[in-house]
Amino acid sequence: MAIRHWLDLSSHFSNSKIKAVFSLKSYPTNGIEGRKSFSYENGFNPDQIIIPEQTHSTHVVLKNNSGGVKNTDGIFSSNSKCVCSIQVADCMPIYFVHKKDSVFGLVHVGWRGLVSGIINQCSKLLVEQKYNLAHFQILIGPSIQSCCFEVSEDVIDQFDPKFYEEKGSGKYRVHLQKLAMTHCLESGFIENEITVLSDCTFCEQEKYHSYRRNGKKAGRMIGLLGTK
Numbered sequence: 001m002a003i004r005h006w007l008d009l010s011s012h013f014s015n016s017k018i019k020a021v022f023s024l025k026s027y028p029t030n031g032i033e034g035r036k037s038f039s040y041e042n043g044f045n046p047d048q049i050i051i052p053e054q055t056h057s058t059h060v061v062l063k064n065n066s067g068g069v070k071n072t073d074g075i076f077s078s079n080s081k082c083v084c085s086i087q088v089a090d091c092m093p094i095y096f097v098h099k100k101d102s103v104f105g106l107v108h109v110g111w112r113g114l115v116s117g118i119i120n121q122c123s124k125l126l127v128e129q130k131y132n133l134a135h136f137q138i139l140i141g142p143s144i145q146s147c148c149f150e151v152s153e154d155v156i157d158q159f160d161p162k163f164y165e166e167k168g169s170g171k172y173r174v175h176l177q178k179l180a181m182t183h184c185l186e187s188g189f190i191e192n193e194i195t196v197l198s199d200c201t202f203c204e205q206e207k208y209h210s211y212r213r214n215g216k217k218a219g220r221m222i223g224l225l226g227t228k
């Protein structure tokens with residue numbers, strides 16, 4: 001049986017022109033070269049990748065040409081030639097795809113960006129561009145789940161108690177995906193159009209890199225989103 005080195009997430013979207021992929025731990029993704037080779041393997045033009053710097057900010061931009069973007073955690077594009085990219089290891093890769101048009105976005109969402117409102121910024125950007133949020137489908141990809149995402153008392157007050165449980169010894173388990181889902185609905189996206197994958201990057205150590213599990217030496221998974 002062939003080993004699969006990435007997930008093809010395209011079938012989660014009804015827009016048949018869209019291709020959405022997510023690399024697994026077995027795929028080497030180091031540096032720009034890793035991202036380019038992963039693009040090439042999936043039929044994307046490696047020269048058309050857009051690469052956000054990723055600083056746990058709430059900044060998201062619409063960009064219709066390739067290249068890097070400073071201090072940004074989410075890229076949207078309405079240029080079907082462009083390929084959005086992000087890297088993650090526990091943080092949520094969130095894919096946004098218009099159901100008919102070639103409009104798509106890929107956003108890196110960790111707990112800091114989430115509580116600071118990055119999902120609402122995505123909604124604002126799309127509304128400014130005159131898009132109807134009801135026409136978008138959203139996929140929250142493999143990320144650290146509430147079985148493993150633990151925080152201490154120093155940051156727990158940044159979360160609504162609806163989204164965590166106390167584990168004792170000053171530790172709390174937070175359900176980031178549920179919170180992200182709630183932010184999507186509060187921002188105007190439609191519940192039926194949102195899919196949350198249940199894979200936990202921390203639990204599934206054969207399949208995924210995890211920053212919380214492996215610390216600074218952890219590798220990264222690459223998400224790509226573009227058209228076929």
Ligand SMILES: [Zn+2]
Binds near residue numbers: 147204
């Ligand atoms: Zn887990």
